[in-house]
Amino acid sequence: MNALTLTEAGHVSITQVAEPVLTPGHLLLKVEMVGLCGTDLNSFRGRNPLVSYPRILGHEIGATVLEGNAYTPSGTRVAVHPYTSCGRCPSCRRGRENACRHNETFGVQRDGAITELLVVPAAKVYPSATLSLKELAIVEPLTVGAHAVARGRVEKGDAVAIIGCGGIGLGAIAASAFKGARTIAIDLDDTKLETARLAGATDLIHSAREDVAESLRELTGGDGPDVIIEAIGLAETFRLAVEEVAFTGRVVYIGYPKAHVEYEAKLFIQKELDILGSRNALPQDFLEVMAMLDAGRFPVDAAVTAIVGLERAPSILAEWSANPAAFTKIMVQM
Numbered sequence: 288m289n290a291l292t293l294t295e296a297g298h299v300s301i302t303q304v305a306e307p308v309l310t311p312g313h314l315l316l317k318v319e320m321v322g323l324c325g326t327d328l329n330s331f332r333g334r335n336p337l338v339s340y341p342r343i344l345g346h347e348i349g350a351t352v353l354e355g356n357a358y359t360p361s362g363t364r365v366a367v368h369p370y371t372s373c374g375r376c377p378s379c380r381r382g383r384e385n386a387c388r389h390n391e392t393f394g395v396q397r398d399g400a401i402t403e404l405l406v407v408p409a410a411k412v413y414p415s416a417t418l419s420l421k422e423l424a425i426v427e428p429l430t431v432g433a434h435a436v437a438r439g440r441v442e443k444g445d446a447v448a449i450i451g452c453g454g455i456g457l458g459a460i461a462a463s464a465f466k467g468a469r470t471i472a473i474d475l476d477d478t479k480l481e482t483a484r485l486a487g488a489t490d491l492i493h494s495a496r497e498d499v500a501e502s503l504r505e506l507t508g509g510d511g512p513d514v515i516i517e518a519i520g521l522a523e524t525f526r527l528a529v530e531e532v533a534f535t536g537r538v539v540y541i542g543y544p545k546a547h548v549e550y551e552a553k554l555f556i557q558k559e560l561d562i563l564g565s566r567n568a569l570p571q572d573f574l575e576v577m578a579m580l581d582a583g584r585f586p587v588d589a590a591v592t593a594i595v596g597l598e599r600a601p602s603i604l605a606e607w608s609a610n611p612a613a614f615t616k617i618m619v620q621m
Contacts, residue, residue: 290343290402291600291619296333297608299601304343304398307406314412315354316365316405320424320594322347323604323617324454326395331604337395345401345619346393349424356409364419365412366426366577367400369393370567385434385567392567401600401619413573415581421594422580422587424618429576429585430568431541432458432518436466437572438565439514439539443467448503448512449488450528452479454590454616455541456518461486461585462575468514471506473499476612485586503531511536516565522548529554529562537561594618 292302309315327344329335346369355361371391372384379387393399415423432455441447445468449459452474463470464487472483475495484491492502503511511533517524520542528538529550538560555562579585592614595603600619607614 288403289597290398291345291597292341292343293330293338294341296340297331299331299344299604301597301601302341304402306404309354309406312409313406314352314356314359314409316348316350316367316407316412317353318348318350318400318402318405318621319420320349321345321399321401321619321621322424322428322454323600323607323619324428326392327604328607328611330395332608335395339396342394343398343400343402344394345399346395347424347427348393348400348405349420349422350400350405351420352412353404359409359412359414363414364416364423365414366418366423366573367393367405367407368411368413368570368573369400369427371397383569385569390567401597401621403621413577415577417581418577421591421618425585425587425590425616426573426576426580427568428454428616429458429461429579430572431455431565432460432516433462433576433579434568434572435459435516435518435539435541435565436462438563439516439537441466441468441514445469445513446507446533447471447514447516448473448531449483449516449518450524451518451542452476452483453518456516457483457486457585457590457615458576459516459518459541460488461579463516464488465575465579465584471503471512479615482586482589482615485589487584499527500531507533510534513537514539516541518542520544522546526550529560532558532560534558535560537563539563539565541565591616591618594620596620
């Protein structure tokens with residue numbers, strides 16, 4: 288069967304691989320739609336230390352069950368939980384298997400989903416009778432942002448600022464708005480800010496034209512946001528989050544910083560801040576995002592920049608690498 292394989296950094300091609308073998312407790316899926324994300328882009332660019340080559344890409348999955356069970360029969364459309372968990376490490380013992388020390392994600396530490404057929408554990412699928420395959424393929428990236436909102440204990444009435452309106456940031460924006468928080472979106476791209484508004488952002492800050500710190504203070508009466516979620520991974524925005532969040536506020540980091548970050552560390556103590564990391568997502572995040580999509584609370588069409596066939600996937604990855612700002616979400620239709 289066909290698969291999209293990253294053979295080495297900068298080189299991806301359509302290859303032939305063996306069909307998977309169905310085993311007890313698993314389901315056989317026909318892969319229909321797979322999203323590409325920043326992890327795939329970093330792997331393509333040779334900047335992902337977790338990936339090895341060759342590697343079939345893809346972990347944002349919308350699929351149809353070909354061989355199911357009594358709970359998920361054949362013909363059911365599903366989203367897929369793409370992570371593994373060992374059940375033994377400290378994270379797993381605490382019920383936070385999303386941060387499993389030994390996690391293997393589709394398309395990174397193990398072969399991914401941009402292929403024709405996939406076998407997955409029955410417990411790793413989330414069926415839906417109402418969501419489209421396109422919506423199901425966007426569930427996983429939205430859960431990463433939704434998990435950050437959960438980590439930040441966002442509640443109705445909170446002022447929440449999200450730095451970065453890419454795919455992950457949009458998930459945080461939509462989840463924050465879904466909880467009834469005042470949601471402030473920050474980016475330097477007008478199109479992404481407009482998509483953030485459609486996702487529920489109540490306020491927009493264009494960071495190339497406005498002073499972000501000053502704007503945040505104006506919007507919050509001088510207090511700063513109750514929660515700031517950083518979804519870019521820049522040293523300056525890591526610092527800004529700590530500097531501008533309210534006293535006793537919560538800072539949540541999703542983005543991986545590209546360089547060492549130096550802080551005015553006394554602010555951690557002076558403000559008595561909660562500094563939180565956020566990684567992957569939990570089952571409840573998947574259920575929440577699917578409920579949000581069912582309620583029509585996310586602009587899927589606006590967020591998806593391009594849908595391409597498998598034959599076009601190698602070239603569009605190269606285009607994305609050359610001009611990353613041109614794309615928010617790319618999907619491969621199998």
